[in-house]
Amino acid sequence: MVGLSFNLVLPVRSSMDPVINEGEPTCESVSGALAAVWTNGKVGCPALAANLRRDQYGKPPVTQRMAPFGAQLANYFQYFDWQWSRGVDASEVPGNKRIPFTLVFFALGAAGLYATFRADRTLFVYFAGLTGVLTLGLVFYLNFKYGFSLAPEVTDPNLHEVRERDYFFVAGFALWGMLAGVGLTWVWSTVVAFLPRVQASLATVPLLLVAVIPLALNWEWASRTGDWAARDWAYDLLMSLEPYAVFFTNGDND
Structure with missing residues (x-):
């Protein structure tokens, strides 16, 4: 249960209506949030359950092949x-x-x-x-x-x-x-x-x-000898920011 508890951050933070609220996993009750977390989205708070099931990615079951x-x-x-x-x-x-x-x-x-x-x-x-x-x-x-x-x-x-x-x-x-x-x-x-x-x-x-x-x-x-692309990319991105800025990247590679 302790291992699963970090998922409760999602409805707690979402209830505060932040500017960026991806998926908006808000819950009407604590019991609904707990049920969704405990069952990994099978029951409970619908919005949180959908997040935990990763419904937003629309991944089909393995029996439905994405390619032959x-x-x-x-x-x-x-x-x-x-x-x-x-x-x-x-x-x-x-x-x-x-x-x-x-x-x-x-x-x-x-x-x-x-x-x-x-x-x-x-x-x-x-x-x-x-x-x-x-x-x-x-x-x-x-x-x-x-x-x-x-x-x-x-x-x-x-x-x-x-x-x-x-x-x-x-x-x-x-x-x-x-x-x-x-x-x-x-x-x-x-x-x-x-x-x-x-x-x-x-x-x-x-x-x-x-x-x-x-x-x-x-x-x-x-060999990556002399290839400074990653370092230069990171430096250029960070140097473009004001002090204490909040920086949103384009994706996980950034």
Whole structure:
């Protein structure tokens, strides 16, 4: 109850009729406000309940797809493709020079799951379940519209996301990177087992260098050296204000 209580700030502040009163979640009674907060908008004060349910965003249920599931999977693959060698080709769409590296790390991640399956079935169930939740599960649950830079044949901008949404899948990409490391280690140990000791050392050193590929091929793309845009933007905005001004930004990125 203590964790939910911060939501009561909304009707308390709204009742004071501030100049900016988004959603206007005013309530006629304390009991109505408490019921709305306790049930997360299922019952109670209608205005507050609508705020808590985020009715203003009009997000449909996951059974009502914002775009075909195949298009949403293509959008996920687009973001997956960005992770391993973006410096090779800066294009936003897949199907370019990055694809061989993307397929290598996809295969290594799958090999990591296989190696886990062979080593420890309980651990495999955990990792397989977590991988499913952070990949296909998230794609289904988030229910995005057509990708910002995909499906150009869909000309209505309202049917596309307003920006790239790759950041929602960061946890899944990190997990797949870890699985790729497990897979690379499994491939290395398999090769070593079939070669004499001296030959194994010579053969596996280049193999282990595969782990450096994302660092090497993303370095130039990911580097922000000399890029002061964010700092300059913030400085210019703040310097335009009078002392003690109340500043309303254009959005969360600002």
